[in-house]
Amino acid sequence: MYVIVDIQGQQFKVTQDQKLFVHRLNADRGADVEFENVLLVDNDGDVKVGTPSIEGAKVVVEVLSHVKGDKVLVFKKKRRKGYQKLNGHRQQFSEVKVKEIIA
Secondary structure (H helix, E strand, C coil): CEEEEEECCEEEEEECCCEEEEECCCCCCCCEEEECCEEEEEECCEEEECCCCCCCCEEEEEEEEEEEEEEEEEEEEECCCCEEEEEEEEEEEEEEEEEEEEC
16 A cells, blocks of 8 residues: 655655655654645555545654755856856755554
């Protein structure tokens, strides 16, 4: 069984006991968070597609930790003008584990 759920504007295909990284959630470590915007449920071939979401379906996740992602370097340059700019960015993520899928 898997579901497609919308978490902070991103769609994730999740299964039971799966760990994944999502954009930082405003929750403490060990807290349970529910996401009710379930777009699709596949229960061993029995597929339900929401319009836009499925009533009564939700995904419960547990926040494991808050981490920083890899550094992304943004380099800008204009040739023959002497202009160079280097910026770095590290995105904040939350590692979550899917505890329960309620279809």
